[in-house]
Amino acid sequence: MALWATLLGVAPLPIWFLVQVAIAPPAAWRGEYRPREASGPGAPAVAFERQLARYWDRNERLVPGGADPNAFSARWQACMRVEQARDVPVMLVANGAASFALDGAELLRLPPKNTRRSAGAVLHFPPGLHLLSVELDSAGWPSIALQASFDGGPPAPIGSGRVSPGVSITPPGPGTSPCSEP
């Protein structure tokens, strides 16, 4: 009886948790990080970010791979598939210089100020695969979020379920998109 009680009353939660770990969406955003002062050549630290939406959503401290957490610049890229043409409210919030580009065209920009600011617009997404690109140049405690409203509700971070980092971790060549059909 005690065994049954344990199996039915306690075991399901850790099993459920482990299933969630196993089925969690793969890395969604490709991040490039470099120290803020580095202006010369040199490869940036590159990482596929599984948890980026978590930083964007919950104000967790952004920990850039290998760079000084208090002064770094970053670029995150991801590919997003849109089935039908639609208008989507998109907003960018940051406390440093930041920008958002869709398929290489910069659509939102925030000036380099130390206070948190936001910029947003309703953007048109034609059907197909789109490259999303977010850039941040941060000094001090970084704070940034790209949020969009796909369901009519308040904008929320674009998480792993909606985007993928493209086919390769190597940077795309000039004029080419890293996004392609699998």
Next chain:
Amino acid sequence: MIVPLAAPAARLFDAGLGALEPRPLRDPLDVWADRASLVVLTLLSAVVIATLGDYGLTYDEEPHIRYGERVLEFYTGGFRASHLVRGSSYGAAFDLLAALVRRISPWDAYRTNHVLCAFVAELGLLGTWRLGRLVAGPLGGLLGLSFLVLTPVYYGHQFNNPKDIPFATGYVWGLYFIARLAMAASRSGRDTLASLGGRRFWVWLALALALGMCVRVGGAMLIGYLLLFVALVTLERAWIESRSAARELWPVWLGTLLSIAGGWLLLLASWPRLLLDPVHGPQSAIETVSKYKAYDSPTLLAGRSIPSQKVPWDYLPTYFAIQLPELTTACFVLGVALVSALSVWALARRRRQPWGWLLLVLAVLLPPAYAIVRGSTLYNGLRHFLFIIPPLAVLAGAFAALLLRAAARHGRVWLGLALGVLGLFGADQVWALYRTHPHQHAFFNRASGGLARAIDRYETEYYGAVYQELGDKLVREVWAKRRDEYLSRTFLVAGCGSNLFFKRNLPQNFQFTAMRNAGNADYYVTYARDGCLKRFRDRELVTSVQRDGGTLGVARDMKRRARAGASARAR
């Protein structure tokens, strides 16, 4: 006239004492109760998983997340202790485990914490069921478990309280193994070990003691209970049987002492402060906790604001009386009265004591009595004494099981009546859990006037969990009514409590500003603590979180004056 009256009374007392004896499991009610317990545990599992995300973070979590990270660094970084690790008066087992789980979790630190907290809470429910089953048979197990689950103030804490719930789990498992030992040693003598299931019992006892102490050092009281009950059982055997019968218990003493040593070693291994200084570490941790004076904020009692270091003696009894369901309290009080009377009767008749029941009485009454006598710092209502609710529920459930069995002996009508009362109680409490979800920790019973009457008079939403729901509602309101602005600007939010409540529950375009800047803020967002609901009532109400007619949190537009009468309605 005395003799004829005394004889029925004696028969009644003997029958009562007999009813407290461990029972063979052949009663149809017991078979039914075991099956029902499995159903209850399964349902609880499903409900916990389904509702886990509804519970917001609490102010206790962030320091423990930080502590867990530092402790993990301590164990993986050559035992170099930070100031936080060296000085913490809290055991690190839960926080260390949480830090490890975070390494694989797909969620943020808080949600991950909630998963672990709920898991540990489920272990506590299992321990409660087993303790009830041990003391009062399967029916006692089912009713003890049910009384605990149907206590909203305990239920709500199970998801986001990283201190009191793990401690409660350790406490109830410690009590279970102590009760098993005392009950077995009282009857079996030389065969005690065999009746306990062999030497593995001592390993489990050591683990349970460590579990009881590894979050709050106050769990060391389990060692006191263990030694006290083994000593009392030994004395009982010498008194009722013979000295040689008492001497047969030496293996029990040996196992007990080894278990205590094992539990203590496990505690040292999991708590850096004690590991670094095994002699003074435990002593200073106990002193810090028992003479806790670092915190002195006002706390509410019947509408009076009192310094938490100077609460009157009735602070804890009042909170228990108004936050526990009435039937639970009634069964508990009657259970204590019954056990006390039968214990005195057994003493007078030189009969064996109902050790399991007595342990429950002691485990519930001693800690608050100690706190009252010592004048301990108290705040947040009964939160720090949540750990006595599982044994309290077991005693209440065990008493209800006695009543149910007595009713069954008197026929189906009586049994149906008793089951009907318990069924109504259960349905009413399930409804209360549903109504107050996910803020069950702020439940107040009907006799006290409910939550609506408790607001501003007692500690209701003191933990900050309401900010998750409140933040979601505010964001939806602003998005619905100020959509153009929403996309292009940030909103300043002021409010009571930790800035973490705002940073973690609002998107980044809502920026926290300190209360001294509230005049410049766009919104004032607050929970019910510290009279914060009373502030800025002249500002327009944007949204609120209400349960049982009581307001647990509000969001106000600081740029708009409330219309006449609207502010009064929002109270």
